[in-house]
Amino acid sequence: MNLAELARVLLRWRWLIAPVLVVAVLAGGLVYRTTPPTWSQTERFLLLSPVVTEQGPGNPFLQLGNGVSMAAGVLMTKVAAGQTAAGITDGVPGASFTIAGDPATAAPVVVVVAEGPQRADVARVLDRVGEQLVVQLAQLQQDSGAPQISWVTISQLTRDPSATPVDSARLRAAAVSVLGVLVVGLLLLLLLERRRRGRAADGASREQPGGVAEDPLQSATGADDRTVQRLPERAGSADVRRFDSGLSSARVP
Numbered sequence: 001m002n003l004a005e006l007a008r009v010l011l012r013w014r015w016l017i018a019p020v021l022v023v024a025v026l027a028g029g030l031v032y033r034t035t036p037p038t039w040s041q042t043e044r045f046l047l048l049s050p051v052v053t054e055q056g057p058g059n060p061f062l063q064l065g066n067g068v069s070m071a072a073g074v075l076m077t078k079v080a081a082g083q084t085a086a087g088i089t090d091g092v093p094g095a096s097f098t099i100a101g102d103p104a105t106a107a108p109v110v111v112v113v114a115e116g117p118q119r120a121d122v123a124r125v126l127d128r129v130g131e132q133l134v135v136q137l138a139q140l141q142q143d144s145g146a147p148q149i150s151w152v153t154i155s156q157l158t159r160d161p162s163a164t165p166v167d168s169a170r171l172r173a174a175a176v177s178v179l180g181v182l183v184v185g186l187l188l189l190l191l192l193e194r195r196r197r198g199r200a201a202d203g204a205s206r207e208q209p210g211g212v213a214e215d216p217l218q219s220a221t222g223a224d225d226r227t228v229q230r231l232p233e234r235a236g237s238a239d240v241r242r243f244d245s246g247l248s249s250a251r252v253p
Contacts, residue, residue, distance in 0.1 A: 020185030028178035035170040039163040046157040047108040072108040088128045122163040
């Protein structure tokens with residue numbers, strides 16, 4: 001079925017399209033209202049490397065690119081996987097978090113995004129991530145044998161005041177429900193159209209083409225139409241010959 005045939009089908013069953021659209025909109029609205037929102041909260045951390053010169057401590061912001069970004073990458077890998085990540089979300093059903101570098105800056109900024117079905121749970125997960133960043137950074141440097149005076153430090157840079165609702169999951173669920181109802185409605189229209197065409201084909205097959213009744217002689221003997229038509233012509237020719245012979249005999253004295 002091409003697009004033109006589909007358009008004709010929709011036009012033929014247009015009285016069913018409006019109810020299907022109404023049901024689809026109602027289903028989408030119901031799913032949107034019944035789907036709980038997802039709460040999200042973001043926190044950013046900054047890693048700094050201590051600077052010690054002959055004159056004393058220096059400005060760590062002047063050394064942001066001095067290997068600190070690599071340390072941030074190792075720290076994010078450590079916290080985002082394994083037992084550390086499992087411990088962060090332990091006891092908080094449905095909550096999750098992501099940790100990555102800030103693409104908006106080249107500085108060693110770690111961005112943590114926590115999501116969950118409850119606002120309080122999101123804040124709890126965010127607090128746990130912050131604690132683990134500090135603990136794991138210190139543990140990594142201690143295990144590497146680096147002197148404590150040269151340790152990279154981490155501190156909170158920004159944090160959202162509170163979790164905000166994210167409607168992407170609700171909108172996605174509502175869109176899926178609307179699409180499902182529309183697909184079911186289209187299949188129903190195609191099924192009705194198929195049944196209509198089947199009934200029309202059955203009605204046409206019961207009627208004789210041209211409205212001419214079937215010849216009972218032909219149906220009984222199976223003779224061809226041309227044979228049946230030639231039979232009267234042969235019989236007429238024989239009668240004419242017999243009539244001409246009779247006239248000739250009458251003329252002889």
